[in-house]
Amino acid sequence: MTGLELPPGFVRNVLAVRGEDAGRAFLASLPAIIGRCRDQWGLAVGEPFAALTYNWAAPVTTRDGEAAVLKIATIEGDELAAEVGALRLFDGRGAVRLLAFEPADGAMLLERAVPGTSxxxxxxxxxxxxxxxxxxxxxxxxxxxxxxxxxxxxxxxxxxxxxxxxxxxxxxxxxxxxxxxxxxxxxxxxxxxxxxxxxxxxxxxxxxxxxxxxxxxxxxxxxxxxxxxxxxxxxxxxxxxxxxxxxxxxxxxxxxxxxxxxxxxxxxxxxxxxxxxxxxxxxxxxxxxxxxxxxxxxxxxxxxxx
Ligand SMILES: Nc1ncnc2c1ncn2[C@@H]1O[C@H](COP(=O)(O)OP(=O)(O)O)[C@@H](O)[C@H]1O
Ligand SMILES: [Mg+2]
Missing domain, CATH: 3.90.1200.10 (Aminoglycoside phosphotransferase (APH), C-terminal lobe)
Incomplete structure (x- = not known):
């Protein structure tokens, strides 16, 4: 299983926004969520981005060889619905495309911006x-x-x-x-x-x-x-x-x-x-x-x- 080296800043942020108990539970559930996404979407999952702040995200490759990103939302609910809704409405115009979404896991499969420098x-x-x-x-x-x-x-x-x-x-x-x-x-x-x-x-x-x-x-x-x-x-x-x-x-x-x-x-x-x-x-x-x-x-x- 990859993706478990969690940057300390990310862990701190998750505990701050979710609270200690819910935050620890979310962090503990991450490997299973990532595993389900990997199996469901046929992904090769890379190491998470170094710049993680509030959400878990890593470069992945789809079974078609497409460069994509798996993003797991720390906070689900309205905020995630708005993010997904916006990506759908932008429909790739000026924004990365949403390739797939699994609401049960708060998981988004996104087109990867390459080279991706900011x-x-x-x-x-x-x-x-x-x-x-x-x-x-x-x-x-x-x-x-x-x-x-x-x-x-x-x-x-x-x-x-x-x-x-x-x-x-x-x-x-x-x-x-x-x-x-x-x-x-x-x-x-x-x-x-x-x-x-x-x-x-x-x-x-x-x-x-x-x-x-x-x-x-x-x-x-x-x-x-x-x-x-x-x-x-x-x-x-x-x-x-x-x-x-x-x-x-x-x-x-x-x-x-x-x-x-x-x-x-x-x-x-x-x-x-x-x-x-x-x-x-x-x-x-x-x-x-x-x-x-x-x-x-x-x-x-x-x-x-x-
Ligand atoms: N579609 C993408 N293509 C390339 N890099 C991405 C993509 N999505 C996220 N990343 C990388 O992951 C980091 C965190 O993703 P982001 O969606 O901005 O999460 P957060 O909500 O935590 O800010 C980004 O700063 C970027 O480095
Ligand atoms: Mg960001």
Missing amino acids: LLDVDNDQATRAVGALMSRLLRHPLPPDHPFPTLGGWARAFERLRAAHGGGTGPMPAGWVERAEGIFRDFLAEGWQPVLLHGDLHHTNVLAAAREPWLAIDPHGVAGDPAFEPAAFLRNPLDLTERPGASAIVRRRLDILADEFGYDRERVRLWAIANCVLSAAWSIEDGGEVPQGPIETARILHELG
Whole structure:
């Protein structure tokens, strides 16, 4: 059996999001799940990717010799349904194809992006242009009112949960930034735009170099929302962004390229990105972490670029 060398960071993350008991049970069940997928889909399973964070994933080869990836979701349920639903709707256009799905095991068989290097390996301008071009491929799916995807309004409820958990306050989160994000969500959500299906997490390591298209997205959240929200995850990444010299100039350049070359409304993108920074920090706390400084610092940079 392969695939059992689990990176310590992955184990820590699984225990943090699932809780100690459910997390250990999930980790213990992984070999059996991988074995079932191997048998069902006729796979040769490689060693898991070094970069595992929250989900188990490894390169595999199908019985037809096709390069694919087996991904086992740590958290099943709505999040996984949205990821699968988004991959199906994207249908290979700007994103890897979903080749097969086994809901009982939370297992996805995905087209592999080859060579699969990420946007971390190219310079800021090139990465921004790749994301700009990719968004034009992905953002073409207006959703009917009865669509099954989570919405940006639903995401904003993280702030209600935060306040409910802290007697109406913001607990460890800086109150000013939470209020700012709540206000941005409130204002934009009140506009009543026609939502499109967004990837929702289109950051550097979720965009991989490929052959069928220059870049393919992986790992969509699948959320219904305003197209101007989509660049937010890219704008606040990678995680060490704010430790880099000239972080503000990097972010400013991204906003300029998205506005000048891809027609995005700079101000709208900037505001959504501020809200997304604070939301991601709130999610980190819900997942059992501390207030991450990176996203809050990026919110400040974005604020000053106004
Ligand atoms: N379809 C794919 N092609 C190539 N590499 C992949 C693919 N899917 C995942 N990977 C690799 O596995 C890692 C984790 O997969 P990802 O879907 O991003 O999981 P997570 O939800 O944990 O971020 C990626 O960063 C990438 O290195
Ligand atoms: Mg990912």
